[in-house]
Amino acid sequence: MTNKEIVQALYQDFANGDVPAVVAKFDDNISWTEADGFPLAGTYTGPQAIVENVFMRLSEIGDDWGVVVDRIVADGDTVIADGKYTWNHKESGDPCEVRMAHVWTLADGKATAFLQHVDTARVRELTR
DSSP states (O other): OOHHHHHHHHHHHHHTTOHHHHHTTEEEEEEEEEOTTSTTOEEEESHHHHHHHTGGGGGGTOEEEEEEEEEEEEETTEEEEEEEEEEEOTTTOOEEEEEEEEEEEEETTEEEEEEEEEOHHHHHHHHO
8 A cells, every 4th residue: 555545545545434444554653643722632642541641532622523634745755634623512512514634644555643623712712
């Protein structure tokens, strides 16, 4: 698989709710950075820390959390995913969405780093 195909598979596995398949594509020492100002902000190291501090906490932001990738661009070991987050507001149930970009770094067929870019002010506005 190419690095682009690995990242595409990650998003498909996430959409299918297959977290074990997602984390199987992570290096044991992956560094995962959620943007400053995002409700889950911080840098987490290793698959278990990501599951506990990100995946299991997405419901704090909203219900039916999803990622829609519009475009993936790859250059060597770097893969960029451009798209949007979607969710339903926890209280009103209204649909919410915000643009995002993810920067992935891969080595030897595994994701070694993840960097989130997102309009954190818009996320805070939509989750009030």
